[in-house]
Amino acid sequence: MAELPYTSSGSLTYNNGDFILDGKPLRILSGTMHYFRVVPEYWEDRLLKMKACGLNTVETYVPWNKHEEYPGKFDFDGLLDVRKFVQVAQKVGLYVIFRPGPYICAEWDLGGLPSWLLADQNMQVRSNYKPYQEAMERFFSKLLPLVTDLQYSHGGPIIAVQVENEFGSYSDQVEHLVFVKELLIKYGIQELLLTSENIFGLKRAAFYQHALPTANFPEMGDGQKLFDLIREWNSAFPLMVMEFWPGWFDHWGQKHKGLPIPSFENCLMGILDAGGSFNMYMFHGGTNFGFMAGANFFANSTYKPDITSYDYDAPLSEAGDITPKFLRAREIIFEKVLKPSGISKLPDIPPNTPKANYGKVLCTHTMSLSHMLTYVKHDVQVPSPIPMELLKIHGGNGQNYGYILYRATFPAGKRLEFSSLPQDRAQIFINGLSVHVIDWRNPDLGIDIECNKDANTLEILVENHGRVNYVEFGLNMLNEQRKGLSGYVSIDGQKLESWNIFPLEFDKEFVNNVSQCDEWEAISLSASGSPALFRATLTIPDLPRDTFLCMKGWSKGIVFLNGFNLGRFWYIGPQQTLYVPAPLLRKGDNQILIFEQEASGMSVEFLDAPILDENDERHVEDASKEYPTGS
Structure with a gap:
């Protein structure tokens, strides 16, 4: 029945x-x-x-x-x-x-x-x-x-x-x-x-x-x-x-x-x-x-x-x-x-929260990626790369979020190859110099390199850009959302073995430790294009108001305000500002930490309105089929 x-x-x-x-x-x-x-x-x-x-x-x-x-x-x-x-x-x-x-x-x-x-x-x-x-x-x-x-x-x-x-x-x-x-x-x-x-x-x-x-x-x-x-x-x-x-x-x-x-x-x-x-x-x-x-x-x-x-x-x-x-x-x-049910009046609409334009704030200090890594609590040695979820840290429960850096050494070589696509965005460095970026937009599994030295250091900084939450038409991918590197990496066909892995989780303890340490250096006018932390201070003389942190002039990364992770920025847009609710601010000094993955700016700017619809036209993708109405 x-x-x-x-x-x-x-x-x-x-x-x-x-x-x-x-x-x-x-x-x-x-x-x-x-x-x-x-x-x-x-x-x-x-x-x-x-x-x-x-x-x-x-x-x-x-x-x-x-x-x-x-x-x-x-x-x-x-x-x-x-x-x-x-x-x-x-x-x-x-x-x-x-x-x-x-x-x-x-x-x-x-x-x-x-x-x-x-x-x-x-x-x-x-x-x-x-x-x-x-x-x-x-x-x-x-x-x-x-x-x-x-x-x-x-x-x-x-x-x-x-x-x-x-x-x-x-x-x-x-x-x-x-x-x-x-x-x-x-x-x-x-x-x-x-x-x-x-x-x-x-x-x-x-x-x-x-x-x-x-x-x-x-x-x-x-x-x-x-x-x-x-x-x-x-x-x-x-x-x-x-x-x-x-x-x-x-x-x-x-x-x-x-x-x-x-x-x-x-x-x-x-x-x-x-x-x-x-x-x-x-x-x-x-x-x-x-x-x-x-x-x-x-x-x-x-x-x-x-x-x-x-x-x-x-x-x-x-906001x-x-x-x-x-x-x-x-x-x-x-x-x-x-009205048809007998209600004659709606409640008055509460006012919008006040907004503030605090203007430009100069970055004063920086910390290199190599110094940052000294504050990473778990340095994992493995024979071949594994994704962050499979790291034997946190009681064997892996790394949840953030970035993961893979390091290995190799002799002279001309061709670097991956057995599978990094998840989700990999910046590749050889002997400290950036040589390539691989991601879903540039899905290269092999790149040409020219390394004639007998001993070279390969570093691959992989960003977990967010695990898939929805897959169209019932495709089952949720069980596959492991981030970082899987499989093997080879130079001229020779698999690299013996890797050091640094989980850059940017958890509260890590952010607190790096923000309070004394290893910051004053910024020079010729800031490096390598991943690094940058520090600035916003001073507010009176009661804080909502504001919007504009990251124009920067490339890609994340921002912390008084230890709170505001989220990602990326110059390709459409978002160019990060919303800063007033309760995250305080009267007096407010510390800003920026992890920039590529090329840094020299200052940030606080505006009284958001910029949510401005793209770098070189990077605009067609999204016409992704909205249910087709609009």
Whole structure:
């Protein structure tokens, strides 16, 4: 006998196509905001702006890889205080849709999965592979008890919880979804369960007997097909767009993308006219701080890493500012939903946070890569190169993020060859001189060299540019996202053996040690083009304000402000500034550390507005097929 469609036993239920809460119909008007992409001091401001737009719900993912840096090492403080975020949402008067994954996609490194899973060379993520199940359960056993008393049935704001995420785009093994669902229930989840899929995934991994199906789409042409399928399964199911995309994200070397307001308003009105509920993904994007930006792999192209900004062309900008899209959404929601239900006025819109132009700041000191390496805690010797995830450090759990330097010596030679493509960007140095760069745009496996000395030093600095979080058309690549070098490296056909590996993780301890040491040198006017650290000081005489760090004149690297990793910069664009929230600054001196991989500038500049759409025209790639609408 066929299983009956899912029926909620939580506070939020449904009847005749409507959500029901406390015995009354509820139209869910939701927006996505990720607590881990926004400094905690600004959570309430952003949530109040959601409320002022007419929303009644906020949705968030949970990034497993940030909460469990290594197995059993958990962090739920500060930027990661998910319990506090849910409590702030309740204070503001918003319901919460909770999406704990454990896979979240989200343009986030490995889709939120911890990279230490890949230390197991047999790992099969998003499956019922036993070690993956055990790791998942350990995480859920810590995470879920933090929020179970914040469910609506316990007086909290959480009204729904998602089972995994877009699973049908990855696999048809619905038995894994059953396992995830059972874990959620085991650790205290009582509210309505739902899934989230596009049309391909909805058909491939139907799960409507276990959770409410919801749809992901950017325009009503696609949306109507999804709505029709959901209603075929059960005419009583409410129509919910879990991911209505009001914008889109950016890749390095491509034009800044988004969704024009006419297209945005047509889709929003179409959803509401169909009687549907929605969640705008993203309503406020925030920032991919640190090394957390992920990447995509499209069937018609190749690896595409995401930029630091997650502005998303969303109704609230990366800095939380009101946009024309916000104002139009507010008008539509008020006229089509709130006014007919008897609401005569929306809350006043909170003001934007003040911005400051602090001007140019000169870099005063530098530290060479060789000096930096003396502060690397783990120097690993191996017979042949291995990726960072397989290093026997951190209890055998490998290196998560950052850079990894491989060093070997060789006699005279003319041809350097790799057995496999470095992942993701390799700078090659011979006797300290830069000779070549290999990456997804320049996938050379062999280069000509001229080394006539009897003894030479080869150094290969590989940047982990972000693990793939989404692979198009169900291609399974998540288990292969190991970064650095694999296979062998040869000179004139002779494999190089005996390697030293230096994991440049740029963790808090490393950054603190190098920032406080006395091995900095004053910058000369002829700064080197080799990788190096640079130091500058921004002095603020009064209360700090939000600002934008402009990296024009620099090449490629990362920036730390008072020890906080702001993220990557790269001259190819489209992003030319890094967002600096005021809470990261302090009155008085603020230390800036820049790791520049290639050619440095002499100063940086703090602006009062971002630059998110300026490319070096020599490096612009066509991205016309990467946005779901084709725009």
